[in-house]
Amino acid sequence: MGLLVEGKWQDRWYDTKSTGGKFVRSHSQWRDFVTVDGMPAAGRTRGFKAEPGRYHLYVSLACPWAHRTLIFRALKKLEDIISVSVVHHYMGENGWTFRSDDGATGDTLYGLDYLHQIYTMADPTYSGRVTVPVLWDKKEKTIVSNESSEIIRMLNQAFDAWGDAAVNFYPEPLRGEIDAVNELVYPSINNGVYRAGFATSQTAYEEAFNELFAALDTLEDRLSRQRYLVGNTLTEADWRLFTTLVRFDPVYVGHFKTNLRRIADYPNLSNYLRDLYQVQGVAETVNMLHIKAHYYGSHTGINPTGIIPLGPEIDLDAPHNRGKLLKAA
């Protein structure tokens, strides 16, 4: 685990000393957009035109942020339009690597060894974290974006000439409500599990823990009345929550100590989790081996032995009861 400083790799864990034990996620630095006409997005100077075969995703199957992009790629039917490399689940002293065992693909574009080499190919003097996902432009040999929330917006509409234009997870009339749900889910749940797990003071852990379960309780109640987070329409807000929920019982409850309740203890959230998992094309994006091996195996500060728990037993294919809410609506 480490980061680049002026293009040089340095092996370092997150600094929580300067923040009283709190984990503070750094901002993604590559924030351009692929657009239909190739014009730069508002406030940006670089433009990238949507073209089939031009872009590539670097992902980890363990990572909830990268997982969002794989779900959008699958559900928008962009598999033949945007190619993918999968990093190895073990993130050690060199950060994410292109080892190609255990279902990782290696770097299918350039045959490099480490993800940080992709960052320095784009900018030899880059300083910052080397994270997945990365949306890569093969033509300009550069990074378009390393911010998952923006990559999924691109996948949702910029490639509609080739993908499934009928699927829209960010429809205009629902944008206000989707954004409002994201504003609760991102800090308290998606990032909340990390804030609990990476905290290095009791106070920081407890603050994140309490906020996390308060937010889950709110969503449990919300999902007792409607099938999805925004009424009865499946939206981006659901996929953003899904990638955290699917990792919750297998990893976060134990590894990140978020153990007040499991998702299995919430009737609505657990049925909702199975409902989303069973959407055609989604199960194939979930890789429990990478998920468990990455967290338990890579965070040696939290789990020094690297032992990966065998449980829990979870059947995401079991029936769910969410259809009844749709009928009642």
Ligand SMILES: N[C@@H](CCC(=O)N[C@@H](CS)C(=O)NCC(=O)O)C(=O)O
């Ligand atoms: N805000 C980013 C966060 C991405 C992120 O933090 N990814 C993690 C893996 S789950 C990572 O690559 N971490 C490596 C590091 O921080 O050094 C996004 O949503 O795309």
